[in-house]
Amino acid sequence: MRTVPLGRHDTITEIMLGTMTYGAQTPPEDAHAQMDLAVEAGVTWLDAAEVYPVNPMLAETAGRTEEIIGDWVAAGNAGKLRIATKHAGEGGVVRGGEAITAETIPGAIEGSLKRLQVEAIDLYQFHWPNRGSYMFRKNWTYAPTGDGASRKAEVVQNLADCVGALEREVERGTIRAFGTSNESAWGMARWCDAAGDGPARPVSIQNEYSLLCRLADTDLAECMVHEEITMLAFSPLAAGLLTGKYQGGAVPEGSRRSINGGLGGRMSDRVEGAVDAYLRLAADHGVDPVHLSLAWLRHRPFACSAILGATTLAQLQHGLKAVDVDLSDETVAAVDEVHKAWPLPY
Numbered sequence: 001m002r003t004v005p006l007g008r009h010d011t012i013t014e015i016m017l018g019t020m021t022y023g024a025q026t027p028p029e030d031a032h033a034q035m036d037l038a039v040e041a042g043v044t045w046l047d048a049a050e051v052y053p054v055n056p057m058l059a060e061t062a063g064r065t066e067e068i069i070g071d072w073v074a075a076g077n078a079g080k081l082r083i084a085t086k087h088a089g090e091g092g093v094v095r096g097g098e099a100i101t102a103e104t105i106p107g108a109i110e111g112s113l114k115r116l117q118v119e120a121i122d123l124y125q126f127h128w129p130n131r132g133s134y135m136f137r138k139n140w141t142y143a144p145t146g147d148g149a150s151r152k153a154e155v156v157q158n159l160a161d162c163v164g165a166l167e168r169e170v171e172r173g174t175i176r177a178f179g180t181s182n183e184s185a186w187g188m189a190r191w192c193d194a195a196g197d198g199p200a201r202p203v204s205i206q207n208e209y210s211l212l213c214r215l216a217d218t219d220l221a222e223c224m225v226h227e228e229i230t231m232l233a234f235s236p237l238a239a240g241l242l243t244g245k246y247q248g249g250a251v252p253e254g255s256r257r258s259i260n261g262g263l264g265g266r267m268s269d270r271v272e273g274a275v276d277a278y279l280r281l282a283a284d285h286g287v288d289p290v291h292l293s294l295a296w297l298r299h300r301p302f303a304c305s306a307i308l309g310a311t312t313l314a315q316l317q318h319g320l321k322a323v324d325v326d327l328s329d330e331t332v333a334a335v336d337e338v339h340k341a342w343p344l345p346y
Contacts, residue, residue: 001042001323004303006123007177007203008228014298015320016232017046017081018309023064024053025254025311032072033313039080041320047206047232047307049086049127050112051093055259059093063115070117084123084232085112086181086206090130099130101158102165109174124166124175125206128182131155135182135208137265137346139215159194166200179204179232185219192227202229206307209233211242211278211293211335212271212345224302233297236306237319239263242293244279247272254311266346274342281338285331292331294322299332 003011017038022031035046051057052065066085087108090099098104112121128135134142145151169175178200180191188205195201205224209216209231216224216231224231237243239256241263251257261267282289297304310316 001044002298003044004230004305005228006230006303006305007201010177010203011044012230012232012305013042013044014304014323015043015294015306015308016084017043017316018234018307019046019048019065019069020052020054020309021311022048022053022068023061024055025256025259026053028068028071030313031068032075034310034316035069035072035077035081037313037316037320039077041323043081043320045082045084045122045305047084047234048116049088049125050108050115051086051088051127055256057093062088062094063111066112066115070115074117078118082122083116083118084125084179085116085121086125086127088127090128092127099158100126100162102161105162105165105169109169113174120173121175123177123179123204124169125179125181125204126162129180129184129187130158131187133182134184134215139344156190156194159190163191163194163198163200167198170199177203179206181206181232181234183207185223188220188223188227188229192229204230204232206232206234208235209297209304210236210238211296211339212238212266212274214339214344221300221302228303230303230305231300232305232307234307236297236308237290237293238275239266241266241271241275242278243290244275247275247279256311268346270342270345274338274345277338277342278335281331281334285328285334287325287327287331288318288321290319291322291325292327292335294319295325295327296332296335299327 002014006012048065051062088094091097166178183205191202279289282292294306297306308319
């Protein structure tokens with residue numbers, strides 16, 4: 001399996017294993033089988049979070065995904081997959097939804113270490129910014145908060161304090177690298193400013209990115225290229241939409257849509273037409289639509305790894321075959337034409 005740069009000094013496979021269904025839609029034994037399969041396929045990383053599982057995300061189940069991963073690690077699998085996880089923040093379901101601060105970081109890390117049954121977290125990410133985010137369909141009404149200079153000073157001071165706390169954790173040996181999630185280009189630039197060339201300089205940003213969600217293609221893309229930051233693309237199949245399984249109003253039993261009918265705001269009056277256009281493109285070019293969606297990420301101007309989450313082992317097996325698919329320049333150009341006709345359909 002190919003690797004791409006992870007920041008300036010590390011690498012990550014072009015697909016990493018997503019785990020957000022572990023303990024909800026995916027029972028522990030199936031989750032362990034998925035991790036075994038990922039290792040066999042050459043995947044080197046998995047991604048988790050202290051709030052997982054989702055669908056739904058609940059305070060009483062938060063941490064269960066990390067526990068399931070930890071049980072697999074303890075069963076003779078230590079070091080087989082490098083682990084990324086995330087610190088939840090303001091409005092979340094842990095610690096009363098408090099914001100991310102220098103004071104919350106050590107305790108959150110200790111909790112994840114205990115559940116994961118590891119001595120260090122390879123990549124520690126902040127799940128979303130304290131100041132809010134335009135992700136999760138909030139881009140349609142997004143407006144920066146605050147009153148200018150005073151708000152900026154508050155944000156920048158929080159970043160500096162968090163960087164200091166993260167550097168102490170690197171020195172303590174509990175984390176090895178830092179990344180963001182659901183961030184903006186301005187936010188990434190400020191993190192880079194705050195960290196300089198130190199050990200807490202962000203190596204990655206985990207945002208939604210797919211054929212149907214290309215918000216990152218403008219100013220964030222330039223930031224990633226010049227600052228050597230890797231995109232960890234979540235929902236690269238648009239929550240299953242790009243498989244075609246929801247076309248015509250279908251709701252397969254046990255699917256994410258059977259639990260969350262709106263797919264987190266992705267079901268719009270335009271999305272079925274956009275998906276149909278990509279399904280036709282895939283058929284015209286002789287490519288499976290799942291493999292088209294994943295292989296396309298290889299053609300982005302920035303380093304990108306797809307977070308491939310699957311409810312079932314069969315879904316994961318099918319998705320992993322994308323590593324053997326190469327898209328022609330003609331196919332990539334055709335993708336851009338569909339994007340022009342169907343931009344941001346949700």
